[in-house]
Amino acid sequence: MSTYVILKTLHMSTAYLTITLFVLRLLLDAVGKPGWRQGPLRWIPHANDTVLLVAAISLLFVGGWxxxxxxxxxxxxxxxxxxxxxxxxxxxxxxxxxxxxxxxxxxxxxxxxxxxxxxxxxxxx
Missing domain, CATH: 1.10.287 (Helix Hairpins)
Known part of the structure; x- marks a missing residue:
């Protein structure tokens, strides 16, 4: 599998996860469950977004864009x-x-x- 395909798959997967985590946190707030702010949902989105950003920048270089x-x-x-x-x-x-x-x-x-x-x-x- 080419580097481009691996990076694109990683980028797309982390992008979908970013939105899923964002919506999940919105829903937890909406139903009055702010406890996510003290658990893993506080830092997991940031770790995922870091991977997303690294994959995006890597795609720019690999794709020559x-x-x-x-x-x-x-x-x-x-x-x-x-x-x-x-x-x-x-x-x-x-x-x-x-x-x-x-x-x-x-x-x-x-x-x-x-x-x-x-x-x-x-x-x-």
């Missing part, structure tokens, strides 16, 4: 920064519930756009 030349990659990076910011607000206990809900929806919309760009890889963006 420059984000400044590939608009869809640059758009994914910008959306990723927005997802991180919205996700922080969505999971922050000190933020009001309505703001957290809006932030959660915004985060999920942005990650949906990231997934769309990853699958479509539009040439013109």
């Amino acid at each position: 420059n984000p400044l030349e590939q608009g869809w990659i640059l758009a994914k990076i910008v959306l990723l920064l927005g997802y991180i910011a919205a996700g922080l607000f969505a999971l922050k206990v000190t933020v009001s519930r309505p703001v957290r809900v809006v932030a959660a929806v915004l985060a999920l919309v942005q990650v949906s756009a990231i997934f769309h760009l990853a699958m479509a890889k539009p040439l013109i963006f």
Whole structure:
């Protein structure tokens, strides 16, 4: 199996796990179970996201892509920064519930756009 295929599989798997863990933490908060903040769900997403980022950067090198030349990659990076910011607000206990809900929806919309760009890889963006 080629390095590219291994990295792409790792990247996709960790991306799916990132969203699963994010939604799980949102749901636990929504049903009044904030205990996840003291357990493994506090640090596992960060470890997974580190692997996701390393795989993404490795794919850039192996694929020979420059984000400044590939608009869809640059758009994914910008959306990723927005997802991180919205996700922080969505999971922050000190933020009001309505703001957290809006932030959660915004985060999920942005990650949906990231997934769309990853699958479509539009040439013109």
